[in-house]
Amino acid sequence: MVFFSYLISGISLGSVYAIIALGYTMVYGIAKMLNFAHGDVIMVGGYISFCAISYLSLPPAVAVLLAMVVCTVLGVLIEGLAYRPLRQAGSLAVLITAIGVSYFLQNAAQLIWGVTPKIYTSVVSFRLPNSLTRLGLSSEALVTVLSCVVIMVALTTFVNKTKMGKAMRACSEDKGAAQLMGINVNATISMTFAIGSALAAIAGVLLCSAYTTLLPTTGSMPGIKAFTAAVFGGIGSIPGAFVGGLLLGIIESMAKAYISTDLANAIVFAVLIVVLLVKPTGLLGKYVPEKV
């Protein structure tokens, strides 16, 4: 029974990682960049929804929508102002810029909202019957897992069935050829950032609902872990992010329960290293042979 409750908390944590990892993996797949500011977009999403609920007393659903809109605009702005001018530059220049953006968001949040942690009231208002909560299932966990599944299905359909999704896949394969086929590469990349940031907002709301404290640095550790999850599953692959996120969450939860709380992060990263050594492109990543 105890095992079951750890499994549930692992799956729910993993679902949050998966949602964040989707943002990482999509941006990486198309723009070939590690967007280190993604974790801080989560934090912004958390704060916006917090303000909407606590100060403006908006209903939770509206607050989540508001957070998504703000984060989407933020994501597109970041891409347009900071990353687009560096499209032709080396990957390190883009990485450092992303780190700059991350510092900027954290410190701006610190100036606006202060360093004292905000106590987040969960956006999930219904309560489950006692028979379920005794199993360790909380309403937050249920909502988190359900949203993750819905997002996953919606995103897969979007990428595989729509014209925009086709454009995204084309850009991730070959930007030059995509442009020759009449695809607006810049618009496609902006769209990717928009989707990724909207997902980050949802992840922020879910994360804060589960852990209830909100700080300017809230997003950085989940950000790094989700990035790990994306690599774990094979970066650039959408099902990979889902699988990687879930597995990472479960491993972390089990390590916390049965080995050591202090070492849980170390174990997660150690598993990642082992996986990468056995399968250098991640679980579901595709191997691209090097051409001479």
Added chain:
Amino acid sequence: MKKLSGLKKTTKVDFATYLGVTLAFLIVYYRLQRGGLTNAMTSWLVPVCCFIVMAVSLNLVVGISGELSLGHAGFMSVGAFSGVVAGMSLRGAIPFTPVRLVVAILVGALFAAVAGVIVGVPVLRLRGDYLAIVTLAFGQIIKDLINCLLVGYDSKGLHIIFNLGKKTVADLHLEEGGVAIIKGAQGAVGIQKMSSFLAGYVLVMVTLVIVLNLIRSRTGRAIMAIRDNRIAAESVGINVTKYKMIAFVTSAALAGAAGALYGLNYGSLVSSRFDFNTSILVLVYVVLGGLGNIWGSVIGATVLYILPEALRQFADYRMLFYAIVLILVMLATNNPHLQQLAGTVAERFRGKKPARAGEGGQSHE
């Protein structure tokens, strides 16, 4: 300069680097002796030296060897804690402090080199961003492992236990008069401060001599050949793994030395000081100083360490300002119009870029 005209250009640059560092040291040291520095400035001196060593050693991996490492602070951490343990526990064996400091730095470098080998063997099989994420992961693992470490010493020698649950300092079973050096998550406490600015200067010079000589040697040329084109380098008989390991382990050892000096500069030390953000900070020094450019790393580390410290009067706004400067500098240095205007430095920067981007794109698309 006429007498120097017989020398190669790189040799001249190297000598200029040594000369510049020495001059800067002498000026600052003179002012320090005359009491011309504020307390805050004095407290920057040793950390600046440590971060110069960190930046130069990371440049060896990122700039010269062309592998993105996001876990450099992990090696600094290993060096810092092993150096602190050595420095504290050898108090009886080596009473003379400067010698003990040297021994502590050597111990730090040795342990970090061992960590470098352990990390390097699996990591260097990977490429590009995968290598970056694994170094990041190793940095985090090292941080967490040190958080679980309990170390103390008494007349019988060192006592080390690995805390997986609820063990405390009492479980070390130290004798009377024994001292706990590392107390798990509390980190190392009660450290005797041994580092000095002079030691920092010596370490910087030693690092520069090692790294610059390595780069200008046959080994260094092999490392750079691998960076520029791995397949071509392999086809002319360069042992890729061996040379990558040389660069990686040398860099780790130097980071360990810097860590030992850094650790012995403070009364207490926690492992979270060497987290992901520290690795990133050093990477920023290297990139803004110029990839593969050693004197650039020296200047980058000095300026970028002092800048946020000097901006302390602006309190909350300083890091915001730092972030904006960082973004603007990256945008400006990569702007094609500005690049054309810039002189030879920008020319070199630009000349290297397209080759690297192409290689990166092929290997992990």
